[in-house]
Amino acid sequence: MGEFELIRHYFQRTGPHPPGVVLGVGDDCALLQPDPGQRLAVSTDMLVEGRHFFADVDPVALGHKALAVNLSDLAAMGARPLGFTLALALPRADATWLAGFSAGLFALADAAGCPLVGGDTTQGPLNLSITVFGQVPPGQELRRSGARAGDEVWVSGQLGDARLALEALLGEIELAPERLARARQRLERPTPRLALGLELRGLASAAADVSDGLCGDLGHILAASGVGADLEVGALLGSDAISADLRAQPRERALRCALAGGDDYELVFTAPAAAREALLQAARAAATPVSCLGRISAEPGLRWRNESGQPLDLALASFDHFA
Amino acid sequence: MGEFELIRHYFQRTGPHPPGVVLGVGDDCALLQPDPGQRLAVSTDMLVEGRHFFADVDPVALGHKALAVNLSDLAAMGARPLGFTLALALPRADATWLAGFSAGLFALADAAGCPLVGGDTTQGPLNLSITVFGQVPPGQELRRSGARAGDEVWVSGQLGDARLALEALLGEIELAPERLARARQRLERPTPRLALGLELRGLASAAADVSDGLCGDLGHILAASGVGADLEVGALLGSDAISADLRAQPRERALRCALAGGDDYELVFTAPAAAREALLQAARAAATPVSCLGRISAEPGLRWRNESGQPLDLALASFDHFA
Structure with a gap:
């Protein structure tokens, strides 16, 4: 041919x-x-x-x-x-x-x-x-640079399952067949959140997609906006952003997959706290679950705290092709 | 890094x-x-x-x-x-x-x-x-499908030198160093004919760029327009579309390079004969030489004739990555 x-x-x-x-x-x-x-x-x-x-x-x-x-x-x-x-x-x-x-x-x-x-x-x-x-339309685009202190930090769908599947396929961990099948769907057939992106016009102050891991991609928003964020591990682990399959994993693995896994293709975005009801309505209109993870603060940096208020002790790096 | x-x-x-x-x-x-x-x-x-x-x-x-x-x-x-x-x-x-x-x-x-x-x-x-x-602007684009019987066929700049350089670099032929240096410029630093393309708006009836060889790319115009073309080897070899370096080569090599060489990044285009003066003026405005190679006819097919009116006897194929 x-x-x-x-x-x-x-x-x-x-x-x-x-x-x-x-x-x-x-x-x-x-x-x-x-x-x-x-x-x-x-x-x-x-x-x-x-x-x-x-x-x-x-x-x-x-x-x-x-x-x-x-x-x-x-x-x-x-x-x-x-x-x-x-x-x-x-x-x-x-x-x-x-x-x-x-x-x-x-x-x-x-x-x-x-x-x-x-x-x-x-x-x-x-x-x-x-x-x-x-x-x-001009002015309605969702840039990375619009996050402001006091905004809430949200993520769509679920994080970490793609990474879980990758580790299993590489033989680094073992997963039950039905768990692997579900996670593998997330790795190989991600759902672009187009409907949610359209609904977030005029609501979200900043947005990015999660391709290199939540910490890395939220970090891009924080850097572009000149702000920081305070997030709680407990809020994340207890939220709908963590699948039952990921929650069944050892805590450190679950956190690493969710925070620095990559290949999620969810949206991480910020919005004023006053927009919370409109935002939940928008998520329903887009048939896409969203979870609130914490708040934007004026102090630069991304700070995760565990359930007892201590800084998270976990080495996390987003994916880098040449590092 | x-x-x-x-x-x-x-x-x-x-x-x-x-x-x-x-x-x-x-x-x-x-x-x-x-x-x-x-x-x-x-x-x-x-x-x-x-x-x-x-x-x-x-x-x-x-x-x-x-x-x-x-x-x-x-x-x-x-x-x-x-x-x-x-x-x-x-x-x-x-x-x-x-x-x-x-x-x-x-x-x-x-x-x-x-x-x-x-x-x-x-x-x-x-x-x-x-x-x-x-x-x-809408309607001013130069499509491949607009060539009509009676239109003239033109080409910009010079054809075949990139192929000449390639054959020399592959060791298939020998070229004097100064000839190779000139031809290599055409292979490695092609000039996109942007100014000419803009000047041809409203003048050319069809256009394509010559990336896979003149015969192949003119063939795309003919197929898209449902027409044919009658072209003369003598008009081509005697025109400014052939460099002195290519003209110094054996006739069959010169023809093969010019007609089926590829990597030329010149424009091949058609225009009504009545537009000839306007077209030459446009080429001067774009500081880009153009040469007329023959005419479009209603009968489909690309027909090259030699100086004595006989069909050209030369196997020519445009480049195909999977052929």
């Missing part, structure tokens, strides 16, 4: 363009038409075999995840998806792999209303680079 | 955002504000070590080329650059390489008015994936 046949067969879809897409795959550029006055939100994420996924990962799950991690950045900005491009390096044109990968990719693209509008295909070590485009 | 320090040191620049960029590197997404009513042109190209460049290529030249091949797609659409994202997989954080690469990248970005607005950095086999964004 040649390069252009591969693109036609697996990545070029017929039928009318969705709204906002004037010209899709097949010319020198795609052409998008954002709604009048809207800003364009852009993000890019690259996934490399052996770093971001195992060589034997289910290609359907990989297609899903490659797009999901990008959509998660749009969600964290409060942007509505417009489309995406895919640059793909493949060792060889393997029909079974391509059929699975494109099925997983397009299933999520369709669900999110985010069509593939262009791309590039080349031979090389397996590498998936996706760039997503979304739109957001 | 850690991942975030690497980004800050080599890829995050201080100072005010250029027009059109509301928010650059450092949040979950970049935010762009296209001019009112303009369409967004988007293209992506991935460069892989060993496929698109040699492992020992000058990193300054590689930084230039990685962006240039993407800007060439904007040029072929008649779009004005707004910005780009870079996803970069690196085997290791090599300071000398990164300094050179980012210098070459930013020199072209500054010259083209196309700022880096976001990206991703990861460890892995060397891979550069860039996505560019530009804007173009």
Whole structure:
């Protein structure tokens, strides 16, 4: 199969363009038409075999995840998806792999209303680079820099299960099969929180997605906003942000997975305490659970305290590709 | 050096955002504000070590080329650059390489008015994936599908020298050092024809950039437009589209390089014969030479004839990563 046949067969879809897409795959550029006055939100994420996924990962799950991690950045900005491009390096044109990968990719693209509008295909070590485009009305975007002292700190969904699955798959820990199956879903099929991101427009003061671990990504918000946070381990461990599977683990492992695990693709965000009721209403409208973890303070730094008020004694580091 | 320090040191620049960029590197997404009513042109190209460049290529030249091949797609659409994202997989954080690469990248970005607005950095086999964004007024974009019978076929600049350099660097042919130095400039530092693309708005009926070879890329225009073309080898070989270095080569090699070489990053385009004077004026305004190679006809297919009117007897194939 040649390069252009591969693109036609697996990545070029017929039928009318969705709204906002004037010209899709097949010319020198795609052409998008954002709604009048809207800003364009852009993000890019690259996934490399052996770093971001195992060589034997289910290609359907990989297609899903490659797009999901990008959509998660749009969600964290409060942007509505417009489309995406895919640059793909493949060792060889393997029909079974391509059929699975494109099925997983397009299933999520369709669900999110985010069509593939262009791309590039080349031979090389397996590498998936996706760039997503979304739109957001001026001033309604969720930046990292808007957190203020007194705001509450929230997180969506559940943290740490992806890391739990990774440790089990690497053979570092043992998990019962049904626990591993559930955690593995979180690792391989994360849910981008697009609906919540849209509902948080005008409510959240700052937001980021949790890709490198809660401490690291909340740390980005604190640094960009010039503030700090005081959080309680007990509030976290007792909240809906910790799954029953993670709560069943030894305490130190549960905390490490939840605070510094990464690959969660939840949203961490801040909002004025006065917005609490509106925020819970927004979360219900988005059908996405949220948990409050503590408060923003004027004093820079991220401070975790345990149930007896002592500083948390746990070495935590967010993921760094070159550290 | 850690991942975030690497980004800050080599890829995050201080100072005010250029027009059109509301928010650059450092949040979950970049935010762009296209001019009112303009369409967004988007293209992506991935460069892989060993496929698109040699492992020992000058990193300054590689930084230039990685962006240039993407800007060439904007040029072929008649779009004005707004910005780009870079996803970069690196085997290791090599300071000398990164300094050179980012210098070459930013020199072209500054010259083209196309700022880096976001990206991703990861460890892995060397891979550069860039996505560019530009804007173009509705209806003024240069699509591949607009060529009509009777239109003339044009090409910008010169064809084939990049291929000539590649064959010499691979040891397949011998070139005098000064010839190789000139040809190598064309291979490693292609000039995206952005100014010409803008001037061709409203003049050209169709356009594409020459990345896989003239025959292949003109073939895309013919297929998308449902037309054919009759071109003369003599017109090509006698035109300014062939450099003195290429003309000095054996005829078959010169033709193969010019027609199926690839990596030229010139524009091939069509325009009504009545637009010839306006077109030459546009090329002068863009300070870019153009050459007329023949005519579009209603009969599908690309037909080359030699100086005596006979069909060209030369096997030509455009580059295919999986053929």
